[in-house]
Amino acid sequence: MPATRSAARTSAAAAPRPGETQACLDKRERILAAAEDLFYRNGFAGTTMDMICAELGVTKPFVYYYFHDKHAIVETLAWRASVACLSTMKFPAGDARPAHLKLAEGLQRWVAACVTHFRASALAFRVTASLRPEFRDELRRLANDFYADLGALMEEGRRQGKLSFEDTTVTAMAMGGAVGFMYTWYRPEGRLTPEELVSRLTATLCKMIGLRPPPARPATTRKNPHPRRMLK
Numbered sequence: 001m002p003a004t005r006s007a008a009r010t011s012a013a014a015a016p017r018p019g020e021t022q023a024c025l026d027k028r029e030r031i032l033a034a035a036e037d038l039f040y041r042n043g044f045a046g047t048t049m050d051m052i053c054a055e056l057g058v059t060k061p062f063v064y065y066y067f068h069d070k071h072a073i074v075e076t077l078a079w080r081a082s083v084a085c086l087s088t089m090k091f092p093a094g095d096a097r098p099a100h101l102k103l104a105e106g107l108q109r110w111v112a113a114c115v116t117h118f119r120a121s122a123l124a125f126r127v128t129a130s131l132r133p134e135f136r137d138e139l140r141r142l143a144n145d146f147y148a149d150l151g152a153l154m155e156e157g158r159r160q161g162k163l164s165f166e167d168t169t170v171t172a173m174a175m176g177g178a179v180g181f182m183y184t185w186y187r188p189e190g191r192l193t194p195e196e197l198v199s200r201l202t203a204t205l206c207k208m209i210g211l212r213p214p215p216a217r218p219a220t221t222r223k224n225p226h227p228r229r230m231l232k
Contacts, residue, residue: 028066030056035073040119044074044127074123075135081120085113086142089149099156100163100211106153107211108202114179115186115194122183147172154209164210175205 020028034055038047049070053060067073088109091102114121124139131139150172157163165171179201188194206212 031063036077036119044130077120078124081117082139082142084117086146099153103153107205111202112198114182115198118183118186
């Protein structure tokens, strides 16, 4: 199922209204940003609409104008993050590059998207039981489509003699575990900058399939680094 059709159906309740001004779109984003932080810190059950309003310094009608309840907010956040992360193995039909080159790019995009959206990505894992069954089904379709694309590139690259691994499914799922559960240990204020983490984690995934990783960006040193802060 095309992602655009899925997105239209699953996020219709919280989608921007036709003709909304930029000011309205900005207010919607303010709500999403505040809710994302609260959900991440307190969990879905531990976050109320009152807390979201208090965080924003607004009244309930302000929030309810854009989202009818916190389920609509969490689904919007989870869907946007899932689409951003799980569409990274898509390439134009006319892209004739060898599979291993597309895979190298796709892995980097995948890790970068997961680092960017790591708080919202966690919601899809942590609040599964609270999501509508049809929404869970759409997330599952996204994930299945992603792994089908990833597996196809891996197998094509191996046939072309550019990759080396044994079982496609096991290897792809191991890679997914390394990236998908990043939210359990990654902290953006930790020892590595986001760019450094993307580079190092992408290189790790490449090694899992015998692929030469893309060139690493020059390392930068943070002031007052905290080596243990990447872990809980």
